[in-house]
Amino acid sequence: MTTPGPGPGTRTPTDRATQGRAARKRTPRSAHATWMASIDRPDPVAVLERQGRDRLPELLPIRYGRMTASPFAFLRGAAAVMAADLAAQPRTGLTVQLCGDAHLLNFGLYASPERSLLFDLNDFDETFPGPFEWDVKRLAVSVVVAARENGHSEAKAHRAAVEATAAYRTSIHRLAGLGELAVWYERTDADTLLPLVRSARHRRRVESSLTRARRRTSLQALGKLTEVVDGRHRIINDPPLLESAGTSDMAALRKIFSDYRSTLSEERRLLLDRYRFVDAARKVVGVGSVGTRCFIVLLAGRDADDPLFLQIKEARKSVLEEHLPRGPYVHQGHRVVAGQRLLQAAGDIFLGWMTGPQGRAFYWRQLRDMKGSADVAGMTPAALTSYARLCGTALARAHARSGDRIAIAAYLGKSDTFDQAVAEFARTYADQTVTDHTTLTAAVAAGVVRAAPEL
Template sequence: MTTPEDRAERGRATRKHLPRSAHAAWLPSVDRPDPVAVLERQGRDRLPELLPIRYGRMAVSPFAFLRGAAAVMAADLAAQPRTDLTVQLCGDAHLLNFGLYASPERALLFDLNDFDETYPGPFEWDVKRLAASAAVAARENGHADAEARAAAHGAVATYRKTMRDLAKQGELDVWYARIEADRLLPLARSARRRRRVESSLAHARRRTSLQALGKLTEIVEGRRRIIEDPPLLEPAGAPDMAALRKIFSDYRSTLTEERRLLLDRYRFVDAARKVVGVGSVGTRCFIVLLEGRDADDPLFLQIKEAGKSVLEEHLPSGPYVHPGHRVVAGQRLMQAASDIFLGWMTGPQGRAYYWRQLRDMKGSADVAGLGPRELLNYARLCGTALARAHARSGDRVAIAAYLGAKPTFELALADFALHYADQTVRDHAALCAAVEAGVVTARPGV
């Protein structure tokens, strides 16, 4: 068995072929793919009528572009030197892919909450995306470059310190570690901001299937139906409804025995197609309304198409053949506690899907409303959560040894983050120019 000393030596040895200071560099390769072409290629297998919504959302700002451009950044990171310190990557670890959700024990937790791109890869790819998103968000909020640098630096510094702390802990201690939602309260600097955080936590606790019942459904001819709100929420047609009923039973088989028993106590009521997110727009996504004991006992599940991770073409093959299985397994591995209804299956035309609860006390930060100090504190919390997630799947001892006790790594990534923030501005401008020229069609404001 490899000793902690051996693992630490491996981490320190990694510095020889990739010094920590080398992460500061960002220089686009001469054959860097056109970012709009990358997005168009990604959209070829998506619903074409929804792609204008995706481009419209991404064209709003550089930060909105960054959110939808995980494939662009994956290609950029793949062209750079990398470590061999592998973890289960989120694959899209920007600031808004962290948030609140309920554990099975009904505790409100803060953690990563989007795993569409999860895949095994070098730990620093997630950290770089987090740092870049902090810098882009800071600039978008009108913060000076020094404050943007501080936000990126803070996220990475906290990641390093948390990883070093976790490297000293036992396996179960790391596995059981989690971030309670109340950790958000000290981030508020003023009484007014604290009240807003408290209100956000209370709002998240109210975001349940029962609350969604009142917002998303209505009674039509004596039957409960999901409300139409085209193009964002549209009733499932007869073919889709029949397919959803069939794959519902297939999905059931991927749950554990006790959760299958629980799911069997609900009946299928209605389904609708739903547009979600920024980068995900155009993928096939549905919501399903189930009814338990009676009409006041609803359960909303979301069925989302799972394709290849944007990381797959740049990294060795992963352990999962089924894309839905990849997403579910990655989420279970990275989150401190996961949705009891997570599952996957293959749907019509051989497309892969995964299932989860639509609303389970979920909430996210209003990053656009954060001042410099608050954004810095929030970025630090995200860095803590990312380190905890990586420590569950990777060699935390080797990673901690690579990062070291000095701030070399965070200083380098702060430089990288500002450079990549500049690149994001250029890429966003390229998308806007493509929209203006009619190369792609954008539907703003949807």
């Protein structure tokens, strides 16, 4: 376990700013612009295959099929590939709790415990302490890749990446001037998004997204994911994407459900105890997660029409872990939960972790709690740029909770040097993503890996 050094609270703001400016000598801001693959760069398909060795082999073709769909889909599933590439780049040494996979689609809407709809990071499978710029670079790369797929010009793709990075920089500067509690309570309420939208067409899309998110609840999932059999709700069997849990899996899930309960606070255990276990199924989710063990559990409260859906996801080592000093958590489920609680402005009340069969780590969360994500495909240049700014702002708020925001702000400075450098990196790494995507599609065509693109 790493031993933390003196916290920001033990040093003056002047000392912290001096530390940030000193980091420029080790890693000039302009140094972030460079990307060139080394001759010993690992083969991206080999990296993905190594990741798949301990996953469910029957599901891996779904993962590869989804990743071959487009360069952006490849980027989503290739966090391990980019982590190795980032590890070869110069580092600032300014550490935060990284999301670890901060691409555009890992931001979105969700409900706070007070039932407010918030915009924030929403995926933490790869969270780990590391250099703040790794998240910023992954965000910027995803912006350029998405812009190209939407047919935007290179100039507009570059501008969107600059704006995402500039939003991060200016937000960190603003947060550096606030007190600790003010930073901790900072959040982006979804209702504040509409005034930021200039075009009427984009505003209608945002309003539609907010409406859909508010409808995505456990009750809505009950109608979509279940059917009534012999008078009882049962999760629909739709293999391979949604498959009823077998007898052995069901027994194991009931056991780990009890263990998970112990990681919740007392009042939330009391709430959970008012629900009864009804049914469970294995579910395929996302792109990069495909092949890991993931289940959904249906619980019933007051009656059958008072459902709660929980998701159980296997927590594996972060893709960042092999490239960075050891983190503070041995249990991978604990790592994910702690990272989410630290990075998100408000957390899921049912977030918890436990150890499952064969010593595998898992974490639990609500399956649907007014969650929603942006439809990035087809966004106009103006809409994508606005969304990129929003993501950059949200990322800065998340980093400010765990890292030294004053030191980071001093490192970034007031000019756009860092913004332009990261945007240039994003441009060249987006080219690399296209090349890697082509390598994967060629491997599929050659029969090296098998893909199921229709799933």
